[in-house]
Amino acid sequence: MNAKQREEFKKLLLALHAELTEKAPAKIEPNRTDDARIGGDEDEQPLNEMMQAIASNRNRNSDGVLARVIKALGKLRDDPDAYGECEECGDEIPLGRLRAMPYAELCVTCQGGKDNPKGRHTRRKLTDYT
């Protein structure tokens, strides 16, 4: 990850932080009801898609996400080279995954080992980000 990319994710995280610390209810546009298909390797995503991802993230787990956003921002500030690397195996987290979840701490493989193995959630689709 280069400095420009880190700057991009820093902005995403700051936007997330602002969203998460606001009290206003989440707004989700009707054309997207989950974040399973957000991501991929497109160079740029429209801002509204990002905001929808943010809104759905907040609806899903706002407290946990906020803590991770703060942690990720701290990492960008204190140890920027470590940002975007899996905390378990040290592999780089794919940019598509980070764009969908800029606070991601783990790569898909390591995250998969931690998630509920019953897989009732759509989280399995995170593999789409690789």
Ligand SMILES: [Zn+2]
């Ligand atoms: Zn990993």
